[in-house]
Amino acid sequence: MILSLLLWSFVAVLATGILWKGSDWLEQASEGLSTYYELPDIVQGALVVAVGSSFPELATVVISTILHGEFELGVAAIVGSAIFNILIIPAAAGLVAKNPLQSNRDLVYKEAQFYIISVAVLIITFSFAAIFNPVSAELGTILGEMDRTLALLPIALYCFYIFIQYQDTMDFEPEMEIQEINPLKQWGMLGLSLVVILIGVELLVRAAIEFGDLLGTPSFLWGISVVAAGTSVPDAFVSVKKARKGEAVTSLANVLGSNIFDLLICIPVGVLIAGTAVINFSVAAPLMGALTLATLLLFSFMRTHMILGRRESVALIMLYILFLIWMGLENFGVIDSIPSLPG
Template sequence: MEFLFWSLVAIIATGVVWKGSGLLESASERLSAWYNLPEIVQGAIVVAVGSSFPELSTVVISTLVHGEFELGVAAIVGSALFNIMVIPAVCGLVSQKQLRANRDLVYKEAQFYMIAVAVLTLTFAFAAIYNPVNNGGPAILGEMTRWLVLMPLALYALYVFVQYQDTMDHTGTVDTRGIRPGKEWLKMALSLLIIVAGVEGLVRAAINFGDILGTPSFLWGITVVAAGTSIPDAFVSVRAARNDRGVASIANVLGSNTFDLLVCIPVGVLVAGTAVVNFSVAAPMMAVLTFATVALFLMMRTHMMLTRVESVVLLGLYVFFVVWICLETFAVVDWVPTLPPPDSG
């Protein structure tokens, strides 16, 4: 009964996140039109940051309220994998035409996102090298400090600057006479409060799933919480794809992941002061994320489009990842020896 109760909580919390994200998406799009932002900047910055607020809330709440930084990191990495494999695949399948990209998307957004993955991996490595934590076991642990996470935050500042340059020569063609910016900012603030409430429900459900089934919170963070917090990105991108706006749909995914990796995880450390990261687990997860990113990049680069066959391949890769994580957690396979095992007690 307890498991069913927390399953219901997770479903309701996901619905709350979806509702808040719908308000956030609407306000973000109207504010983007009001401030005369080009489509790719709207997708990669404004809508992406807005739809990533659930992930940011997850890290802050899990770290500050529940003392579960690892759950927050797992949710971010799981969300990034969901975004990079599932959302483009679904967009490619529901789009009435082939999901098209362009050179800005492939050579700027995708490649900058690859750099983001590399920089966060380096940040984890520096924590393990310069601030090692001795736990008496085989796991390689490192303490992330506020000074250390300034590196990914500085890279995101550079990303925002590059995007700002794209707005300089843009001329808007959208009628903004019906937009009231003050009202849209209030709607955005309300949506953020709704999202925080939903994320708190997801985090509590993940922690209780772990306690009930004797499994680490890592498993539920990288699957249930990650998928739940990715709902906003999914709806934003799918809607854009159905309206034949393939560039905006993929730009939202890449921009959202860039924000998740370079801002959400560092903010958790800034809030907590310090946080211990298990590099023995983080490194394989980042390797999987790198592989998925390269796969999407190559698929988009071929003829500047994502075909339906390639979309099915991406979905297959994500299913394989989830099955692998479950098998690792229950010690059926041991490719990542230091992954937290099930609670034997």
């Protein structure tokens, strides 16, 4: 058993390394394409880079659902990744930046607030599943079947988000001339990076399932921790690199835009593929509540003097550690604050 754990630990580390390399190529391609098409920083971070760096999360849901029949692992990875993105990535970017990360009113009042709306809409969608398509369950557990019709609700909201970003590009006037960039080469690099990331995600999902089998723990635990952190590597890499360059707005916008894509597209896509999926609302509601709390905390930090300083960054990291401890205690049965958490 120890040898197996070491083997799959090595696979998890290898998968993370593959994701890291793929994210490097993805970041270069996304930056080149954004410059070529003259996109403003906030659109570059919130849409182009965010969607690209969220490909691991999308791949996790698709691979977990189709190849392994583990839709719940995919959802756990999405929620865990969203919490990781909100707490760890801005904190890491804030710690490596030479100066406190500067936000602006567009970032705080448009991106952050739209993200909060996204969280609310996903919770409402889960609620509709529990109310209109209830599934018989043990006492104290609330289950609901999410079908393709309900999955279209968050997707429709994301289409509206794209419309808003499109309006920003229409009003934007670039301050510099287009650089000598070969768009075909950049698109090719983008495609290659997505393939590499897909391979890394498959290895990471397999490692999570094996950890669960070997240790007798639910795959949910490894999805919300190991897989979530591993698939967030591209987001972390992009945001930290942007912060080092002094591009704070793009760095923070990438985090929010990535999470909006994860919640409104990645989870619904899994449902569209599977046809239907059972949502454990008793588990989903507390986790979405934790995500909301983390979001409000980051929102408050960004709004205070429009900067994210080192103290705030440390506070975000400490909150994430507390979240992991909470999840670990829940999954190993030490505490029972979340009814019917997979076990």
